[in-house]
Amino acid sequence: MLYVELIAQGLIQGSIYxxxxxxxxxVYGLLRILHVAHAAFFTLGGYVGVMVxxxxxxxxxxxxxxxxxxxxxxxxxxxxxxxxxxxQPPFVPLIASxxxxxAAEELFRIVFGPSGLxxxxxxxxxxxxxxxxxxxxxxxxxxxxxxxxxxGVLSLLQTRTRIGVACQATVSDPQMAESFGISLRKVGDIxxxxxxxxxxxxxxxxxxxxxxxxxxMGSVPSYKALAIIVLGGLGxxxxxxxxxxxxxxxxxxGTIYLGHFLDRNAIAFAFLILVLMWRPQGLFARS
Amino acid sequence: MNYKxxxxxxxxxxxxxxGVPAWAQVKIGINVPLTGFAAAxxxxxxxxxxxAVADANAKGGxxxxxxELVIYDDQASPKxxxxxxxxxxxxxxxxxxxxxxxxxxxxxxxxxxxxxxxxYVVAYSIHPDxxxxxxxxxxxxxxxxxxxxxxxxxxSDLGKKNVVLITLKxxxxxxxxxxxxxxxxxxxxxxxxxxEYGMPDRQFGALISKVKSDNPDLLYASGYYFTxxxxxxxxxxxxxxxxxxGQEGYDSEKFIEIAGAASEGTLVTTSLDRDSNSPxxxxxxxxxxxAYNYGADMVGASTFTATAIAIEGLKKTGGKGGExxxxxxxxxxxxTPIGKLSFNDLHEVKKDVQVQVVKGxxxxxxxxxxxxxxxxxxxxAK
Amino acid sequence: xxxxISLATTMAISVLFALSLNxxxxxxxxxxxxxxxxxxxxxYASGMLAKAGVPFLLTLPLAMLLSGALGIVVGFASxxxxxxxxxxxxxxxxxxxxxxxxxxxxxxxxMGISAIPDTGMSKLAFMxxxxxxxxxxxxxxxxxxxxxxGRVFAAIAEDExxxxxxxxxxxxxxxxxFALGTALAGLAGGLYAQHLKFIAPDSxxxxxxxxxxxxxxxxxxxxxxxxxxSAAVLSVLPSWFQVIxxxxxxxxxxxxxxxxxxxxxxxxxxVARIFHPDRWGSK
Numbered sequence: 001m002l003y004v005e006l007i008a009q010g011l012i013q014g015s016i017y018x019x020x021x022x023x024x025x026x027v028y029g030l031l032r033i034l035h036v037a038h039a040a041f042f043t044l045g046g047y048v049g050v051m052v053x054x055x056x057x058x059x060x061x062x063x064x065x066x067x068x069x070x071x072x073x074x075x076x077x078x079x080x081x082x083x084x085x086x087x088q089p090p091f092v093p094l095i096a097s098x099x100x101x102x103a104a105e106e107l108f109r110i111v112f113g114p115s116g117l118x119x120x121x122x123x124x125x126x127x128x129x130x131x132x133x134x135x136x137x138x139x140x141x142x143x144x145x146x147x148x149x150x151x152g153v154l155s156l157l158q159t160r161t162r163i164g165v166a167c168q169a170t171v172s173d174p175q176m177a178e179s180f181g182i183s184l185r186k187v188g189d190i191x192x193x194x195x196x197x198x199x200x201x202x203x204x205x206x207x208x209x210x211x212x213x214x215x216x217m218g219s220v221p222s223y224k225a226l227a228i229i230v231l232g233g234l235g236x237x238x239x240x241x242x243x244x245x246x247x248x249x250x251x252x253x254g255t256i257y258l259g260h261f262l263d264r265n266a267i268a269f270a271f272l273i274l275v276l277m278w279r280p281q282g283l284f285a286r287s
Numbered sequence: 288m289n290y291k292x293x294x295x296x297x298x299x300x301x302x303x304x305x306g307v308p309a310w311a312q313v314k315i316g317i318n319v320p321l322t323g324f325a326a327a328x329x330x331x332x333x334x335x336x337x338x339a340v341a342d343a344n345a346k347g348g349x350x351x352x353x354x355e356l357v358i359y360d361d362q363a364s365p366k367x368x369x370x371x372x373x374x375x376x377x378x379x380x381x382x383x384x385x386x387x388x389x390x391x392x393x394x395x396x397x398x399x400x401x402x403x404x405x406x407y408v409v410a411y412s413i414h415p416d417x418x419x420x421x422x423x424x425x426x427x428x429x430x431x432x433x434x435x436x437x438x439x440x441x442x443s444d445l446g447k448k449n450v451v452l453i454t455l456k457x458x459x460x461x462x463x464x465x466x467x468x469x470x471x472x473x474x475x476x477x478x479x480x481x482x483e484y485g486m487p488d489r490q491f492g493a494l495i496s497k498v499k500s501d502n503p504d505l506l507y508a509s510g511y512y513f514t515x516x517x518x519x520x521x522x523x524x525x526x527x528x529x530x531x532x533g534q535e536g537y538d539s540e541k542f543i544e545i546a547g548a549a550s551e552g553t554l555v556t557t558s559l560d561r562d563s564n565s566p567x568x569x570x571x572x573x574x575x576x577x578a579y580n581y582g583a584d585m586v587g588a589s590t591f592t593a594t595a596i597a598i599e600g601l602k603k604t605g606g607k608g609g610e611x612x613x614x615x616x617x618x619x620x621x622x623t624p625i626g627k628l629s630f631n632d633l634h635e636v637k638k639d640v641q642v643q644v645v646k647g648x649x650x651x652x653x654x655x656x657x658x659x660x661x662x663x664x665x666x667x668a669k
Numbered sequence: 670x671x672x673x674i675s676l677a678t679t680m681a682i683s684v685l686f687a688l689s690l691n692x693x694x695x696x697x698x699x700x701x702x703x704x705x706x707x708x709x710x711x712x713y714a715s716g717m718l719a720k721a722g723v724p725f726l727l728t729l730p731l732a733m734l735l736s737g738a739l740g741i742v743v744g745f746a747s748x749x750x751x752x753x754x755x756x757x758x759x760x761x762x763x764x765x766x767x768x769x770x771x772x773x774x775x776x777x778x779x780m781g782i783s784a785i786p787d788t789g790m791s792k793l794a795f796m797x798x799x800x801x802x803x804x805x806x807x808x809x810x811x812x813x814x815x816x817x818x819g820r821v822f823a824a825i826a827e828d829e830x831x832x833x834x835x836x837x838x839x840x841x842x843x844x845x846x847f848a849l850g851t852a853l854a855g856l857a858g859g860l861y862a863q864h865l866k867f868i869a870p871d872s873x874x875x876x877x878x879x880x881x882x883x884x885x886x887x888x889x890x891x892x893x894x895x896x897x898x899s900a901a902v903l904s905v906l907p908s909w910f911q912v913i914x915x916x917x918x919x920x921x922x923x924x925x926x927x928x929x930x931x932x933x934x935x936x937x938x939x940v941a942r943i944f945h946p947d948r949w950g951s952k
Contacts, residue, residue: 001500002496002497002500005496005499006493006496006497009492009493009495009496010493012490012492013490013492013493016490028753032753034753034756081926081930084930085929085930085933088933089890089933090700090752090753091694091700091882091886091890092886092929092933093929094756095882095883095886095887095925095929096925096926096929096930098879098883098922098925099883099921099922099923099924099925099926099927099928099929100922100926101922102918102919102921102922102925103918103919103922103923103926104922105918105922106322106916106918106919106922107919109322109326110915110916110919113327113330114326114327114329114330115327115330115513115539115541116327116513116541116545118541118544118545118547122547122548125524125547127524127526135524135525135526136525137521137524137525140492206489206490209490209517209521210489210490210516210517210520210545211516211517211520211545211546211547212489212513212516212517212545214513215326216324216487217489219487220487223760223875226757226760227757227760227761230753230754230757230758234753234754251493252492252493253493255482255484255493255494256482256493256494256497259482259483259484260481260483260772261772262765262768262769262772263456263483263485263768263771263772264484264485264488265485265487265764265767265768266764266765266767266768266769267768268764269760269761269762269764269765269768270761270765270768272757272758272761273746273758273761273762273765276746276749276750276754276757276758277746277749277750280749280750280751280754281754282754321915322915322917322918323918360915360917362907364871364872365865365867365868365869365872366865366872367907367908369675369864369865370672370675370676370679370905370908371908373671373672373675374672374908377671377672378672390780391781391867391869391871391872394781394783394867395865395866395867398784398866398867414780416780416783416784419784456771456779457779458779458780458781458869460779461778461779461780462780
């Protein structure tokens, strides 16, 4: 039973990772940049979520607001920050992105204070009892179901709508897609909007889980999400999903059974290095 | 509210808004983490230090000279703390230093103050090496190991025998765990298991699943309010209802805010007793809230204390630093918000450990652990 | 003067450290997000040896040796994975280093090592030693770039596959770059440990790796002078920024971003643009 519980906890953590890493994959697939500042939208989502929820008393309103604000922020970052330096060598956008993330984290601290904010209302704090003895927080169930639903809808949109197909085409061959009249900028807008909105959704869910947003909440996702998309094979959506869930479970078991030898980050990266030495292109290489 | 505390609060508020007046004469330096991961504690610490300075200035400063607090951010990192300390000593020529920071940065700064013979009063870093830097370094905090021993005694006072340790992986958590493990056998407390977690961790699902299967009757969990808040909240949500003992790091209103209803009943070993009947403590709590509009925590109280002790010493020497100030602090006895303090030969304080419990969304007195042998701070001999 | 001496020492160590990464990333094009691990290896080696009674000056070559040896091991990873995969792998190496050191009681664990014995040198002499080492690293860099090896490095950075096709033993050159760069980082680490007299795992983490990479990129990747100047300036920026207190990291992050956004070639390119505007006219 303990193992079942550990797997379940790993999957919960994994779905949070997945939500954050998906946006990163979308960006990488299209632009080939490691978008470290992506984690800032996770934090932004948390802050917008808490503020809207405390004003309106509605978690749904908080989620929608957070996703829209972050989505628009994502488009702005794409247009103002990345587009002008896309033709530069890869470390240029990488360092720009790191600078952006540091500045964003500081901005959160200066504007909202260093000790973070909490929810005034208790959302999803009840308990759900499943399979006899397993107990979850409502928020944990919501994270799992929510991410499954969102990812499901996204993959439907991607295959069933014109714009979704256009996005996929651009990711697999930008030049070819452009010659078919697809606007790179429009696809970029969409990818950044969707990716940042997903991160914001994750931010709201995590802030509900912990009843806390803090300026530094994005610092772990900022690098761990990178590890996940590399593990998944850089740019592969399916690979990212699998890698996120696998990493969640590895960490779940690792913190219990390896905790005395390595910390959580080191476990995650030891796993990453092992996989990369075995498969240098990640779990699911792009075709 | 009487007029005196109103005046003090007003002065404090003034000082906070407009910084330090230009005609200041006696300089005290402080290193605090204002940016980076420890910024929240840094703010609390700085607020405490500023209040102590404002208090003293409102009462006429030192021989009529105003006290200026020179503030440097050290990001709680040794790399930033070393130049900050050198600058305080050499450029600003401070007569005394205060550490409102964590152990790593304080350990880097302490030898520099020692070498320059500038007395350095450390508020809340708990690492043993701090006072080993030399005789110009003083500490007002109870060392981590000592607090850990008090934790073990508390466990046995509660009649609990089977304990699981949840240890934060940094020097603070390690020191607490070491003290707890050392004292546990003496009280017949059995440690069934120990788990470790890192500073950035906020999700404890896996760890809690395992704790449940261990079935302990008490948890001794080290951490700061930003890790302990989510931890206690998640523990209760997962149906773990045994008592949790925390420490100084929990000691902040934010802990209660984050953990919400789950925080009720959490025990904390700390140095600030909210229900103390000491007028100094009560005046401090009141002034702090009036000046900053939030309740003082352990960090704020300790840094206030450290700063106030430096000021008291300076009053005795008439503003002179160096050896005279060292001797004044060494020989003095100080009434502070965290109790009556005097320093031993290693410049550590001996004080009781306050056990606070969360009741009705606030910290209240649970008990006091005073066991001179168990809580003895290290001395030079050791 | 002591404050200035201390700052100058910090600057010199940072220049040395940044130049060491410049050898790997700037010259040979192998991006590393975990370079601080080697600073850490050097610092721990030198600190532990000094505590065991080894004279300070002797600890430095030993620190370089150990750091360089581990560098070669990591270099093997660069033979297996490339570009962004390599960046993330080296980042993993950094996290692994910190994670492992944290758990070693022999290395002081979380508590780190303090009270590293005095070098016996005056602060001024120590500063001069650090400056001399940084200058030597600068000269070495300039020499490497000009010799045959440096040209191969540049070619690998430009287009590895073509170099391979030309029959050049690419792995050997990559490993050489890693060995050289990490050994120099180990030297910087040894000086760092002796300068601060206190080291802890967190001082060699991801943030430090990012900081040194920023120094290299802001200076102008591959430019010895640019990297030296940017490392010297960026290393003491936080101390100077005490004036703007609360906003210093905001300004730091903002500057980093603006530099990349408006002058991706770093300071070297910025200077070139100011003094030779015609070269940019046609762009």
